[in-house]
Amino acid sequence: MHEYTTKTAESVWNNCLKFIQDNIQEQAFKTWFLPIKAIELTDNALYIQVPSKFFYEWLEEHYVSILKVALTKALGAEAKLLYKIRMENTTGNKQPYTEQLPSANRSPVKTQELDIPIQNKDPELKNPFVIPGIRNVKIESQLNSNYSFDNFLEGDSNRLARSAGLAVANKPGGTSFNPLLIFGGVGLGKTHLAHAIGVEIKELHPEKTILYISAEVFTQQYVDSVRKKTRHDFIYFYQLIDVLIVDDIQFLSGKSGTQDVFFHIFNYLHQNGKQVILTSDKAPVDMQDIEQRLLSRFKWGLSAEIQHPDFDTRVKIVKSILFRDGVEMPEEIIEYVAKNVKSNVRELEGAIISLIAQSSFNKREVTLDLAKHVVEKFVKNVKREISIDYIQKVVSDYFQMDIETLCSKTRKRHIVQARQLAMFFAKKYTKSSLASIGSQIGDRDHATVLHACKTIDNLLETDKQFKKYYEDINKKFSL
Numbered sequence: 001m002h003e004y005t006t007k008t009a010e011s012v013w014n015n016c017l018k019f020i021q022d023n024i025q026e027q028a029f030k031t032w033f034l035p036i037k038a039i040e041l042t043d044n045a046l047y048i049q050v051p052s053k054f055f056y057e058w059l060e061e062h063y064v065s066i067l068k069v070a071l072t073k074a075l076g077a078e079a080k081l082l083y084k085i086r087m088e089n090t091t092g093n094k095q096p097y098t099e100q101l102p103s104a105n106r107s108p109v110k111t112q113e114l115d116i117p118i119q120n121k122d123p124e125l126k127n128p129f130v131i132p133g134i135r136n137v138k139i140e141s142q143l144n145s146n147y148s149f150d151n152f153l154e155g156d157s158n159r160l161a162r163s164a165g166l167a168v169a170n171k172p173g174g175t176s177f178n179p180l181l182i183f184g185g186v187g188l189g190k191t192h193l194a195h196a197i198g199v200e201i202k203e204l205h206p207e208k209t210i211l212y213i214s215a216e217v218f219t220q221q222y223v224d225s226v227r228k229k230t231r232h233d234f235i236y237f238y239q240l241i242d243v244l245i246v247d248d249i250q251f252l253s254g255k256s257g258t259q260d261v262f263f264h265i266f267n268y269l270h271q272n273g274k275q276v277i278l279t280s281d282k283a284p285v286d287m288q289d290i291e292q293r294l295l296s297r298f299k300w301g302l303s304a305e306i307q308h309p310d311f312d313t314r315v316k317i318v319k320s321i322l323f324r325d326g327v328e329m330p331e332e333i334i335e336y337v338a339k340n341v342k343s344n345v346r347e348l349e350g351a352i353i354s355l356i357a358q359s360s361f362n363k364r365e366v367t368l369d370l371a372k373h374v375v376e377k378f379v380k381n382v383k384r385e386i387s388i389d390y391i392q393k394v395v396s397d398y399f400q401m402d403i404e405t406l407c408s409k410t411r412k413r414h415i416v417q418a419r420q421l422a423m424f425f426a427k428k429y430t431k432s433s434l435a436s437i438g439s440q441i442g443d444r445d446h447a448t449v450l451h452a453c454k455t456i457d458n459l460l461e462t463d464k465q466f467k468k469y470y471e472d473i474n475k476k477f478s479l
């Protein structure tokens with residue numbers, strides 16, 4: 001007798017997943033397979049939905065064989081795999097839509113085919129001046145050659161960003177990772193990786209014009225160009241670049257003029273097949289006060305997160321610093337440091353360097369006791385480092401205002417509340433007197449600080465939204 005089992009897209013895919021999970025690393029499985037949805041099964045063809053074109057390309061590049069084996073096991077030798085790509089089209093009012101592609105279709109998909117609206121080039125933006133010989137002008141790339149792929153150690157926390165960076169370095173402008181947006185918390189290696197990509201491109205493609213710039217300097221340059229009426233030259237200069245790396249783009253938030261000019265430069269470069277690499281301390285969804293049209297462009301390529309390094313990666317990083325400095329240290333000490341300094345790589349480096357320094361200056365052997373002493377001091381020092389200046393910076397950054405605004409005499413409610421919050425944190429985290437807090441935050445007297453602290457206490461009890469702000473900021477102090 002024939003036994004009928006009803007196969008559904010889901011059941012077939014679940015079988016595939018079981019097989020794949022057993023055969024690849026857990027992190028890769030989570031990254032590349034869990035976001036996939038099985039949506040349809042017809043005869044021998046399974047349709048799966050992936051979240052982006054780059055996802056599809058990545059699967060085809062790295063996992064096509066295992067997919068084939070898994071599918072053949074689940075559906076037989078005639079099995080076929082088809083992808084549906086869900087395009088998040090955030091510009092205009094279009095709904096997300098899907099595009100269908102078969103497996104092993106390696107033909108490049110042009111932007112136009114994906115129906116992403118392309119801005120018309122603003123004729124104004126073409127260089128109105130013919131600057132003789134400008135093509136021959138050598139642009140200093142501003143890259144730091146100490147930051148390379150070789151010394152950017154790989155771990156689960158940065159594998160995606162690092163691999164995408166390498167792919168971009170091999171083929172700048174020629175992958176779908178354009179722009180490549182690297183995001184993650186403080187001191188986790190975004191700047192290092194951004195430089196490493198640039199350095200590698202310089203090595204592999206010496207003919208390319210590369211520029212690394214922080215968004216802050218970009219903004220200053222732009223503001224200067226407006227003042228000096230050289231905006232066109234500014235834009236023209238950026239249009240000459242083949243690989244543009246902009247660090248800390250969250251800095252553009254709230255700066256609409258700079259965003260506008262960046263938008264035009266970005267479009268020009270992108271449409272001309274030039275590579276753009278961006279870093280940010282936030283994911284695109286969490287960026288505030290960045291125009292939608294710019295945000296949607298950031299999402300065109302790949303947004304790759306760098307997370308906190310796990311223990312193994314921290315050990316690798318410590319070992320590489322020791323190797324670089326020609327120092328040997330017992331394994332248990334390396335592990336102790338890696339286990340206890342975990343918040344970011346910059347601090348990890350700081351701790352190990354101060355341990356090396358302590359032992360060589362005091363001619364002491366590196367013992368576990370010394371390591372404990374240094375790490376303890378180091379970790380405590382980091383905590384103690386909360387100064388009133390730092391508090392003002394964190395609070396004003398959070399509310400996206402500058403420190404002058406925070407300290408100004410204005411009575412605007414949101415500014416007053418931000419200032420009061422800074423005073424509150426200063427009282428909580430420093431040993432300064434109310435008078436000293438007041439004089440450092442906007443030149444106020446001690447009674448104002450006292451009033452501020454009471455107001456904040458009150459708001460925390462009564463205003464849920466405000467409490468959320470407070471908690472967000474507080475987290476930044478209690479790392």
Ligand SMILES: Nc1ncnc2c1ncn2[C@@H]1O[C@H](COP(=O)(O)OP(=O)(O)OP(=O)(O)O)[C@@H](O)[C@H]1O
Nearest residue numbers: 151152153185186187188189190191192317345346
């Ligand atoms: N995976 C890694 N391997 C080796 N060194 C690393 C790694 N990640 C970070 N580092 C080192 O940690 C330090 C901090 O990294 P980096 O300045 O790139 O951080 P960031 O994410 O740009 O921080 P910020 O947000 O403060 O700008 C650098 O000295 C960098 O070389």
